[in-house]
Amino acid sequence: MPITPDTKDWTWVLDRPCGECGFDAAQFERQRTSEAIRENAAAWALILQRDDVRVRRHEDRWSDLEYGCHVRDVYRIFGQRLDLMLTEDHPTFENWDQDVTAIVEHYDLQDPAVVSRELLVVARDYANRFDSVTESQWSRPGSRSNGSHFTVATLAVYGSHDTFHHLWDVTSST
Numbered sequence: 001m002p003i004t005p006d007t008k009d010w011t012w013v014l015d016r017p018c019g020e021c022g023f024d025a026a027q028f029e030r031q032r033t034s035e036a037i038r039e040n041a042a043a044w045a046l047i048l049q050r051d052d053v054r055v056r057r058h059e060d061r062w063s064d065l066e067y068g069c070h071v072r073d074v075y076r077i078f079g080q081r082l083d084l085m086l087t088e089d090h091p092t093f094e095n096w097d098q099d100v101t102a103i104v105e106h107y108d109l110q111d112p113a114v115v116s117r118e119l120l121v122v123a124r125d126y127a128n129r130f131d132s133v134t135e136s137q138w139s140r141p142g143s144r145s146n147g148s149h150f151t152v153a154t155l156a157v158y159g160s161h162d163t164f165h166h167l168w169d170v171t172s173s174t
Contacts, residue, residue, distance in 0.1 A: 003060055006099065011148050013161045021168035023161045030138060033156040034127040037075070040163045041123030044068055047170055048116040054108065062102070064170045065115065069107040070098060071163050072119035078159040079126040085142040085152050086133070095145040130156060 017024040028036075047053070053065045062070070077096050084091040101107075138153040150158065 003062065003099075009146070009148065010162070011158065014154055014157060018161060018165060021161075021165040021172075023164050025157045025161065028157050028160060030153050030156050033130045033160065036160050037123050037127040037130070037163070040071075040160075040167060041075070041120050041127075043167055044071055044119050044123075045116050047167075048112040048119070053112045061169065063108065065110065065112050066102060066107040067166045067170050068112070068115050068119060069105065069110055070102065071166050072115055072122055073098070073101060073105075074159060074162050074166075075119065075122040075126045078155065079122060079129060081142060081150075082126070082129050082152065082155060085140045085150075085155065086129075086137055090141045090143065092143050092145060 013023060014025050017026075047064050048068045050064055053068075054063050056063045056066075081091075081093050084093065133152060138151065140152050141149060142151075142155065143149050
């Protein structure tokens with residue numbers, strides 16, 4: 001069975017806990033955003049060293065390498081979105097189709113060591129951006145092309161869920 005593209009609108013995780021990975025936005029402290037990003041990236045560096053990093057344990061899910069590539073790109077895309085929110089008034093983000101990116105960028109063929117290094121760099125840069133967010137900037141708005149509205153604070157939570165969830169994807173026994 002091939003991987004089915006994910007068409008869910010995951011913004012609901014801002015309002016209630018994720019029944020799969022257990023992430024609870026209400027318990028996420030925005031002041032921990034940078035720390036959470038750094039912790040997550042460090043975990044991915046270890047995951048991407050696995051001998052079976054290219055193996056799809058379930059035919060309908062990505063391999064650890066493919067998830068690692070996706071998380072790297074989440075940090076890159078969300079970093080760009082954060083920059084827009086901090087420098088423009090209510091920007092609209094370009095659409096990003098993660099499933100098309102996985103195919104076009106050949107996630108399954110990338111070098112895990114390179115992905116690990118790139119992930120650590122973009123995660124560090126993203127975390128550093130959050131380190132510099134001032135109190136008044138947490139409420140700055142932005143929107144996805146589908147109309148979903150975010151603030152810097154909700155973008156932090158939403159992005160943290162995404163990367164936390166994918167770490168759960170590759171470490172849970174389900």
